[in-house]
Amino acid sequence: MLGHTPIPDDPRNAAIASGKRAIQLATNAVQPPSPLYLQVEDSIYINIINPTQAGGMFGRVIARFLRPDGEIIGFKREFPCSLPGAATIFTLGEGWLLSLAVSIPGLSAPEPGYAFVFASVIRDTPEGNLFHWNLFADTYENNHVPSWPPGRMGFPQEGAGRLRTVVGSTPAAGADIAETVPNNVRWRLLCLFATLVTSAAGGNRAITLGFDDGANVFSENSATSGQGVSTTTSYSFSDNGGFQQSGVNPWNVAIPANLLLANSYRIRTFTVGIQAADQWSAPKYLVQEWVSA
Amino acid sequence: MTTVQCNSCKATYSPQQADGSAYFHACSPDVVTTPAVFDAAGKITAPEARAPRANIRNENLILDPQTKQATIVSAGNGVTVLP
Numbered sequence A: 001m002l003g004h005t006p007i008p009d010d011p012r013n014a015a016i017a018s019g020k021r022a023i024q025l026a027t028n029a030v031q032p033p034s035p036l037y038l039q040v041e042d043s044i045y046i047n048i049i050n051p052t053q054a055g056g057m058f059g060r061v062i063a064r065f066l067r068p069d070g071e072i073i074g075f076k077r078e079f080p081c082s083l084p085g086a087a088t089i090f091t092l093g094e095g096w097l098l099s100l101a102v103s104i105p106g107l108s109a110p111e112p113g114y115a116f117v118f119a120s121v122i123r124d125t126p127e128g129n130l131f132h133w134n135l136f137a138d139t140y141e142n143n144h145v146p147s148w149p150p151g152r153m154g155f156p157q158e159g160a161g162r163l164r165t166v167v168g169s170t171p172a173a174g175a176d177i178a179e180t181v182p183n184n185v186r187w188r189l190l191c192l193f194a195t196l197v198t199s200a201a202g203g204n205r206a207i208t209l210g211f212d213d214g215a216n217v218f219s220e221n222s223a224t225s226g227q228g229v230s231t232t233t234s235y236s237f238s239d240n241g242g243f244q245q246s247g248v249n250p251w252n253v254a255i256p257a258n259l260l261l262a263n264s265y266r267i268r269t270f271t272v273g274i275q276a277a278d279q280w281s282a283p284k285y286l287v288q289e290w291v292s293a
Numbered sequence B: 001m002t003t004v005q006c007n008s009c010k011a012t013y014s015p016q017q018a019d020g021s022a023y024f025h026a027c028s029p030d031v032v033t034t035p036a037v038f039d040a041a042g043k044i045t046a047p048e049a050r051a052p053r054a055n056i057r058n059e060n061l062i063l064d065p066q067t068k069q070a071t072i073v074s075a076g077n078g079v080t081v082l083p
Helices: none
Strands: A042-049 A058-066 A072-080 A085-090 A095-103 A115-123 A130-140 A162-167 A178-180 A185-197 A206-212 A217-222 A232-238 A251-254 A259-261 A266-272 A284-291 B003-006 B030-034 B044-046 B049-052 B058-063 B070-074 B079-082
Touching: A042 A058, A042 A095, A042 A130, A058 A085, A072 A085, A095 A115, A095 A130, A185 A266, A206 A232, A206 A251, A217 A251
Parallel strands: A232 A251
Antiparallel strands: A042 A085, A042 A115, A058 A072, A058 A095, A115 A130, A162 A284, A178 A266, A185 A232, A185 A259, A185 A284, A206 A217, A206 A266, B003 B079, B030 B049, B058 B070
């Protein structure tokens, strides 16, 4: 049996002693806790950028507002949020904004990079829609609902982004692959896989994967040998350093590492010697995606 | 999933990916007008001729600043829904 030594009954042996509070809390005429006093000329502006996730979604604003009469009211506003996003403006009247959060019911976002939310106070001035106080600029994720306070101020291109596999367009026979980075997103291309079936016509096809900004080609990456007639060859393009291997299906072709592509940039094959009956498959590619708007 | 064919470039694609995300087709900017010519040894004697594609379809979305409605960049010749 574990024993213990009783503490002698002596005021000097008090193990826990609460000191008298230095701060006294008022119970009458308490000042509002929020620094954000709003007048009737002030409005809340909410902008949701949702560039690629389709479906009938809506934005939901939840706020707590302290009226001048001392009553705290809850506020909820919902608005449609179709591609590529939506904005709403509402006025709460005179009082103090205590908290505000924006969620996107219907959007399953297990990681950041799906949507970005911006909230600000604007004022009814002749200039119109001037941002007077930014509440937050934050990425949306299932477990990360942008809210104020404290209100995180960030950039949509921050963080890990979203990992996404895209199945692109199957070109017509005799045509090359061309994929375009969607508006309002930024991609990091991790790898791309596609197959070319060549017809019996012509000779060896020389395969190159190139990147351009919509006009200017800034990178071309070629297979080390040509593909013969009447063959089926798959190409695996990835940032695997200098490793290139041709002759074993699939053929590995290196592309630049950490290749960031802005919206409207293009990913294209250039098949030198392509014939009318040659057929590229739909490219399948893995990207990191961020909202970028 | 719905598969459509672009009437401008004849590419086929699904406007919605398996994960629910949207796919925005955009035609390749050029078209091969004349295939490359090879000699008997398999060497190219005349490279293929390419020309800018006319009436490109680009489904990327832009917001109209007046109406705040999203529209695609260019419709091209439209699409045909495949059975």
